Amino acid sequence: MLTVVSLLLALFAVSSAQQQLQQPNFTHHAVLDPNGKFRLNWSPATNGSGYFTFECVVATRGWIGLGFSTNGAMAAADMVIAWVDASGRPQISDRHGPAQGNGFPPADSKQDYELVSGRKNNTHTVITFRRKQDTCDPQDWKITSDTTRLIWAYNDQVPTSADDIPKHTERGVQSAQLVNPQTKDGMATILADPSTKIYDLRLTNVKLPTDKRTLYWCEIIELPNWNKHHVIANKMMVQKGNERYVHHLVMYGCGEEDMSEYLGKPNACFDDMEVFNPMHKCSDYRAVWAVGGEDFVYPSNMGSPIFGNSKQRFVLLEMHYDNPDLKPGISDSSAFRLYLTEKLRPVETGRLTIGQGVSPVAIAIPPKQQRFTTYVYCPGKCTSRMTEPINVFTGLLHTHLLGEFSC
Numbered sequence: 001m002l003t004v005v006s007l008l009l010a011l012f013a014v015s016s017a018q019q020q021l022q023q024p025n026f027t028h029h030a031v032l033d034p035n036g037k038f039r040l041n042w043s044p045a046t047n048g049s050g051y052f053t054f055e056c057v058v059a060t061r062g063w064i065g066l067g068f069s070t071n072g073a074m075a076a077a078d079m080v081i082a083w084v085d086a087s088g089r090p091q092i093s094d095r096h097g098p099a100q101g102n103g104f105p106p107a108d109s110k111q112d113y114e115l116v117s118g119r120k121n122n123t124h125t126v127i128t129f130r131r132k133q134d135t136c137d138p139q140d141w142k143i144t145s146d147t148t149r150l151i152w153a154y155n156d157q158v159p160t161s162a163d164d165i166p167k168h169t170e171r172g173v174q175s176a177q178l179v180n181p182q183t184k185d186g187m188a189t190i191l192a193d194p195s196t197k198i199y200d201l202r203l204t205n206v207k208l209p210t211d212k213r214t215l216y217w218c219e220i221i222e223l224p225n226w227n228k229h230h231v232i233a234n235k236m237m238v239q240k241g242n243e244r245y246v247h248h249l250v251m252y253g254c255g256e257e258d259m260s261e262y263l264g265k266p267n268a269c270f271d272d273m274e275v276f277n278p279m280h281k282c283s284d285y286r287a288v289w290a291v292g293g294e295d296f297v298y299p300s301n302m303g304s305p306i307f308g309n310s311k312q313r314f315v316l317l318e319m320h321y322d323n324p325d326l327k328p329g330i331s332d333s334s335a336f337r338l339y340l341t342e343k344l345r346p347v348e349t350g351r352l353t354i355g356q357g358v359s360p361v362a363i364a365i366p367p368k369q370q371r372f373t374t375y376v377y378c379p380g381k382c383t384s385r386m387t388e389p390i391n392v393f394t395g396l397l398h399t400h401l402l403g404e405f406s407c
C-alpha cells in the first residue's frame with residue numbers, strides 16, 4: 001500500500017516538472033484554421049535572447065508544418081516541419097518553399113529551428129520549437145512587426161524520415177502579428193467592468209457574388225440618439241464559417257453630412273469605377289479591422305467620442321470580401337462591436353489621415369522608369385493648421401495591394 005502511494009507521488013512530481021519545462025507561459029495565441037485544429041502559441045523575443053518560441057498544437061498524429069511568408073504563397077516561404085516519429089521521438093526540419101509555385105519544400109542548408117519539446121497523444125501532436133528573430137539565413141524569414149502570413153499544413157501520416165514527408169492533406173493561410181503585444185488583458189478589464197456598454201454595427205445577409213472575387217460592400221448606418229460616450233475598444237465579430245471571406249472592415253464617420261437618403265440602401269462601394277456616392281462624404285476613419293488584426297483597445301486614459309452630437313448621426317461601413325474560389329451561396333452578417341463607456345476618459349482621441357489618394361492621376365508614373373519614387377509629406381503648412389499639439393499613440397498603414405515592405 002505504502003509503495004503505491006509513494007509511486008503515485010513520484011509520478012505526479014515528474015509530470016508537473018515536465019509541464020513547467022514544456023509549457024512556457026506564451027504571451028501570444030492564435031487559431032490558424034476555421035475548425036480550431038491548428039493552434040499556435042508563441043512568445044516574441046522579449047527577454048533579449050533574440051529567440052521566438054512557438055508551440056503548435058495540432059489535431060493530428062502525423063506531421064505539422066508552419067510557414068512564414070509575405071503573401072501566403074508557398075513559393076519562397078520559410079517553413080518548418082515537425083513530427084513525433086514511430087519511436088516517440090520528436091523531429092524537426094527547417095525547410096523553404098520552391099523558388100516558384102508549389103511543390104515539395106527542400107531542406108535549408110542551414111538548420112535554424114531548434115526543437116524544444118514534442119509529444120503526441122491519441123488525437124494531438126504538440127511541438128515546441130524556437131528560432132532567432134533574424135537567423136541571418138536568406139532561406140529563413142526575418143520576423144518583423146509587420147503582418148506575417150502564416151501558412152499551416154498537416155497530414156495524418158507519420159514521415160519515416162525528413163526525406164520522406166508525404167504531401168499535406170490540410171492547409172491554409174492566416175495572418176498574424178507576431179511581434180506586437182496582444183491586447184487580451186486590456187480587453188479583459190473592459191469586459192469585467194459592469195459600466196461597459198456595447199454597440200454593434202452589423203451588416204445583414206450580404207450575398208457574395210460568384211462572378212468576381214472581390215466585393216467592397218457599403219452601408220450607411222444611423223447612430224442611435226444616445227448621450228455622449230467614449231469608444232474604448234472595438235472587436236470584429238466575423239460570422240462563424242466566413243473567416244476565409246471577410247477581409248477588412250472600415251467604419252467611416254460622415255461628419256455632419258445628412259446621409260438619411262442612403263439608409264436601407266446598402267450597395268457595392270465601387271461599381272465599375274463609379275464610387276458609391278456616400279463614400280465621397282464619409283472619409284473619417286473611425287475604426288478599422290483587417291484579417292490578422294486583434295481587438296483594438298484604447299489606452300486606459302483615452303477614448304474616442306461618439307453619440308451626443310445630433311449633427312453627426314451617420315457612419316459608413318465598408319466591408320471587403322474576398323472569395324477567390326467564387327464559391328456560391330455565401331452570405332454574411334458579420335458585425336463590428338464597439339465597447340463604450342459613459343464615464344468619459346481624460347484624453348479624447350481623434351484621427352489624422354495623411355497620404356496620397358489612389359487614382360490613375362494621383363500616382364502618375366511616367367513610362368519606361370526603372371524606378372520611381374513618390375513622397376507624401378505633412379509639411380509645416382499642414383501642421384501649422386493644427387490648433388494644439390498632437391500626441392500620436394497608434395498608427396496604421398493603408399496601401400491596398402500596392403504596398404510592400406523592404407528590409
Ligand SMILES: *[C@@H]1O[C@H](CO)[C@@H](O)[C@H](O)[C@H]1NC(C)=O
Binds near residue numbers: 024025
Ligand atoms: C508561468 O506562470 C506562472 C503563474 O502565473 C508562474 O508562477 C511561473 O513562474 C511562470 N513561468 C515562467 C517560465 O514564466
Ligand SMILES: *[C@@H]1O[C@H](CO)[C@@H](O)[C@H](O)[C@H]1NC(C)=O
Binds near residue numbers: 047049051052053130
Ligand atoms: C530567453 O528565452 C529563450 C527562449 O525561450 C530561452 O532559451 C533563454 O534561456 C531565455 N533567456 C533568459 C536570460 O531568460
Ligand SMILES: *[C@@H]1O[C@H](CO)[C@@H](O)[C@H](O)[C@H]1NC(C)=O
Binds near residue numbers: 057121122123124
Ligand atoms: C491530447 O492533447 C491535446 C493537446 O495538448 C489536449 O487538448 C487533449 O486534451 C489531449 N487528449 C487527451 C485524451 O489527453
